[in-house]
Amino acid sequence: QQQVKQSPQSLIVQKGGISIINCAYENTAFDYFPWYQQFPGKGPALLIAIRPDVSEKKEGRFTISFNKSAKQFSLHIMDSQPGDSATYFCAASMEAAGNKLTFGGGTRVLVKP
Amino acid sequence: NAGVTQTPKFQVLKTGQSMTLQCAQDMNHNSMYWYRQDPGMGLRLIYYSASEGTTDKGEVPNGYNVSRLNKREFSLRLESAAPSQTSVYFCASSEPGRSGELFFGEGSRLTVL
Numbered sequence A: 001q002q003q004v005k006q007s008p009q010s011l012i013v014q015k016g017g018i019s020i021i022n023c024a025y026e027n028t029a030f031d032y033f034p035w036y037q038q039f040p041g042k043g044p045a046l047l048i049a050i051r052p053d054v055s056e057k058k059e060g061r062f063t064i065s066f067n068k069s070a071k072q073f074s075l076h077i078m079d080s081q082p083g084d085s086a087t088y089f090c091a092a093s094m095e096a097a098g099n100k101l102t103f104g105g106g107t108r109v110l111v112k113p
Numbered sequence B: 001n002a003g004v005t006q007t008p009k010f011q012v013l014k015t016g017q018s019m020t021l022q023c024a025q026d027m028n029h030n031s032m033y034w035y036r037q038d039p040g041m042g043l044r045l046i047y048y049s050a051s052e053g054t055t056d057k058g059e060v061p062n063g064y065n066v067s068r069l070n071k072r073e074f075s076l077r078l079e080s081a082a083p084s085q086t087s088v089y090f091c092a093s094s095e096p097g098r099s100g101e102l103f104f105g106e107g108s109r110l111t112v113l
Helices: none
Strands: A004-007 A010-014 A019-025 A033-038 A045-050 A056-059 A062-067 A072-077 A086-092 A107-112 B004-007 B010-013 B019-025 B031-038 B042-049 B064-068 B074-078 B087-094 B108-112
Touching: A004 A086, A010 A019, A019 A086, A019 A107, A033 A062, A045 A056, A045 A062, A045 A072, A072 A086, B004 B087, B010 B019, B019 B031, B019 B087, B019 B108, B031 B064, B031 B074, B042 B064, B042 B074, B074 B087
Parallel strands: A010 A107, B010 B108
Antiparallel strands: A004 A019, A019 A072, A033 A045, A033 A086, A056 A062, A062 A072, A086 A107, B004 B019, B019 B074, B031 B042, B031 B087, B064 B074, B087 B108
C-alpha cells in the first residue's frame, strides 16, 4: 500500500520546456512535502519543500504547487535544462513523528538538448 | 565535510550469507535512517533511530537488524540474505526540529544470488 503515489514514471522533455510531476497522498496528517533529486550513482538530495499552509513555493526554476483539498502536490521545472536530467522523488512526513519520509515511486526525467 | 559515509559501496552475497552495512555521519545529527531503493517503489524505510540508544521499525523491517553504535554510526545487518533483499541501500541522517531535511549517503548496492 503506497501512501504517496507519483506519476509519471518517466518523462522526456525538450530543453527549454516544462517538466511536470504529480503526487497524491492519502494520510491527511502529513504536514511536510519535500521533493528530492537523485543523479545516477548518488543519494537523493533535497530540492525544494512545502508545508500545507501555502499553496505554492518557488525557488528559481522549480515550483511546488499544493492542493490540500485534493491531497495532491506537483513539481514544475521551468525552462528545463539537460543538467536537470535526474530521478525526482516526492515525499511526505509528519513533524510529530520525526523526519520519517514516505516516498513516491520516482520519476525519471530526461531533458533532450 | 564527508557528510554521510556508507561502506561497502558494492557487495555480492549468496543466499543465506550474512553481512553488515556500515554508516557514519559527521554532522552531529541525532536521527539516522536506513532506506532501500527498488525500481518503481521509491525509497522505503527499513529502520530508523531517533537518537542514540533508540531504534524503531520502519515500513519494511523483516530480515534486517540495526545497531545505533553511537551518535555517529548506524549499522544495518542482514542475518540470512535472500534474493528479495537485492537492492540499493541508503543511509540518511537529520536533525529533528529543523527543516526536516534528510542527508543521504551515496548508497550500497547489494546483490544476493
